[in-house]
Amino acid sequence: MNAKTKPVIQLYNELPRPTFRTIKVNNLELEPLPERPSGRYTPQHQCEGDVSLYFYQGNGMPDLGEFQGANAEALERALRHADKGCAIEAEAGAKGTARLVYEVNDDHPTLNRQLRITAGAGSDVTVYLVFEGGAAGGEVNFLHYIRAEAGAHVKIVKVQLHEGNVRHIEHRYAETAEGSSVEYVSAELGAKEAVVYYKTDLLYDESSFDSKSLYLGKDKQIVDFSYWIPMQGKKTKADVAIAGALQDEAKKAFRGTIDFLRGSKKAVGSEADTCILLSPKVHSISVPLLLCKEDDVVGNHASSAGQIDEDTLFYLMSRGFDYQGAQAIIVESHIRPVVDALGDGALAERVLQTVRERMNSQG
Numbered sequence: 001m002n003a004k005t006k007p008v009i010q011l012y013n014e015l016p017r018p019t020f021r022t023i024k025v026n027n028l029e030l031e032p033l034p035e036r037p038s039g040r041y042t043p044q045h046q047c048e049g050d051v052s053l054y055f056y057q058g059n060g061m062p063d064l065g066e067f068q069g070a071n072a073e074a075l076e077r078a079l080r081h082a083d084k085g086c087a088i089e090a091e092a093g094a095k096g097t098a099r100l101v102y103e104v105n106d107d108h109p110t111l112n113r114q115l116r117i118t119a120g121a122g123s124d125v126t127v128y129l130v131f132e133g134g135a136a137g138g139e140v141n142f143l144h145y146i147r148a149e150a151g152a153h154v155k156i157v158k159v160q161l162h163e164g165n166v167r168h169i170e171h172r173y174a175e176t177a178e179g180s181s182v183e184y185v186s187a188e189l190g191a192k193e194a195v196v197y198y199k200t201d202l203l204y205d206e207s208s209f210d211s212k213s214l215y216l217g218k219d220k221q222i223v224d225f226s227y228w229i230p231m232q233g234k235k236t237k238a239d240v241a242i243a244g245a246l247q248d249e250a251k252k253a254f255r256g257t258i259d260f261l262r263g264s265k266k267a268v269g270s271e272a273d274t275c276i277l278l279s280p281k282v283h284s285i286s287v288p289l290l291l292c293k294e295d296d297v298v299g300n301h302a303s304s305a306g307q308i309d310e311d312t313l314f315y316l317m318s319r320g321f322d323y324q325g326a327q328a329i330i331v332e333s334h335i336r337p338v339v340d341a342l343g344d345g346a347l348a349e350r351v352l353q354t355v356r357e358r359m360n361s362q363g
Contacts, residue, residue, distance in 0.1 A: 008032055012071045012169070012195050013226035015255050017291060025287050028224045028253060030193060032073075033139050033167060036110045038083045043103070045086070049096025051125055052089050060085045060116055061145055069143065069171030070197035070226070077112050078143035078171060085114035088127060092120035092149070099128040102140065104166055109135035115144035119152035119180075126155045128344060131190075134163025140191075143171045148180035148207075155183040157342050159351060162190035164219060174200040176207035178233070184211040185341045187351045188244075189358070193222040200229050200238070202267075208237040214338040214351075215242075216331070217250025217282065218358050224253045231269060231297075232261040240271040243338055245331045246282035247358070253285040258299060260292040268298045275305040276334055278327065328359040 012028040019026060047053045059079050069075030088098045102111060119125045131140060140162070148154045154174075162168055168191040174182045188194045200209040215223045229238045242254050258269035275284045288301035308330050316326035332355060342348045 010071055010073060013197055013224050013253070013255055015287065015289070016228050016257050016259075017289065019287070025253070025255070025285050028195060028222070033137060036137065036139070038081070038110045038112050040083045041108050042084065044101040046099045047096060050090065050094035051096030051098055053098050054087055056085045056087060058082065058085070060087060060114060061143070064145070064173060067173050067199055070169050070195050074141050074169050075143065075171050078114060078141050082112050082114045082143075085116065087116045087118070088125065089118045090120055090123040090125045093122045094120060095124040097126045097128070101130045101132070103133040104135050104138040104140060104162060105133045106135050109138045111139070112141045113143070115142070117144065117146045117154060119146070119148045119154045121149040122151040123149070124153045126157065126343070128347065129156065129158045130347070131158070131160045131162055131168065134165050136165050138162070138166040140166065140168045142169065144173070146174040146182055148174065148176050148182055150177040150179055152177070152180045153183070154181070155185070157344065157347070158184070158186040159342070159347055160186070160188050160190055160194060161354060164190070164192050164221065166191045167193045168195065170196045172196065172198045174209070176200070176202055176204060176209070178204040179206045181208040181210070184213070185338060185343070186211075186213040187338070187342070188213065188215040188223050189351065189354050191221070193224070195224045196226070198227045202229060202236040202238060203232045205233040206235045207233055209239070211240045212338045212341050213242045214335040215244035215252060216355055216358055217244070217246040217252055219248050219250065221250045223250070226255040227271070228257045228259070229269065230259045230261055231264045231267045233264065233267070235266045236264060237267070238269040242273045243335050245276035245278055245334065246284060247278045249279070249281045251283040254303075255287045256301070257289045257291065260290070260294045260297045260299065262293045264294045265296045267294070270300040272302045273304075274334070276331060277305055277307050324360060328356060331355065331359060
């Protein structure tokens with residue numbers, strides 16, 4: 001009798017400094033998807049202002065050093081087997097906006113993509129990314145790299161609305177220079193598994209990183225966030241905030257590591273994760289870590305997960321809302337600061353409409 005073959009397991013979003021294995025929070029385990037041909041279509045795109053956008057074939061990334069991404073094998077595919085990369089560039093002092101829409105469908109079920117953003121000194125660049133569509137066994141494996149020169153500001157606004165049959169993997173790496181800043185605002189509302197890994201190097205004085213994310217997990221969806229922020233420059237700043245809710249049997253994990261390296265005097269780092277539990281079957285993991293090798297720094301971390309306050313529900317229902325409607329109002333108010341930070345009225349309305357539809361259809 002043949003022994004059962006154990007499924008191959010890949011590890012995603014591993015903590016850079018693991019904790020006890022017995023508590024099972026060091027990483028996410030997923031079975032690999034079968035290999036499928038990758039689509040080479042050109043996404044919808046638009047530029048405004050003084051930024052340029054062009055597409056390239058093959059690997060257009062610089063040397064990423066020891067960057068491991070969400071998963072080393074997935075990162076290698078994004079580096080060596082990318083279908084079509086996109087480069088967005090802004091010269092010194094330039095200001096502009098770029099928009100990209102990536103769609104998974106039966107013709108393009110798998111996307112291995114790159115996005116390279118280079119912001120010259122003193123420039124101001126905003127990039128809007130929308131991911132949508134679905135296909136059975138679909139996968140998005142997306143690598144993006146940001147280089148923000150001295151005094152530059154780069155903002156990435158991402159809205160992920162895939163159908164529930166897609167695995168969405170994203171590797172985000174940003175390098176900052178003196179006085180530059182990188183800002184992310186993200187809405188993770190779709191996909192069967194949404195896995196996002198952030199590494200932002202704050203190695204130069206007065207550089208900063210700000211990230212706001214929202215999510216609404218449904219059915220058996222997995223939403224997994226991981227951050228690693230090495231801080232070495234003086235007066236650097238990092239602020240990470242995650243807000244969302246879980247329905248049905250959904251799972252969410254947040255792993256945040258702010259690493260105060262030697263030299264980071266007067267640095268400030270904060271991370272906060274708040275989760276509303278809408279079902280007794282959901283699972284929320286939160287691991288906000290602060291590592292420190294320097295004096296005279298400020299580190300803050302906070303995590304909370306709990307059900308909606310019954311008095312608040314009663315108050316709203318006494319004003320004419322049904323149970324689900326009252327829950328939806330509370331969830332919407334919880335994520336509203338992230339929605340407002342998107343900075344685009346049409347995208348914000350689309351996010352809110354998706355949240356309302358998902359809340360109204362909860363089991």
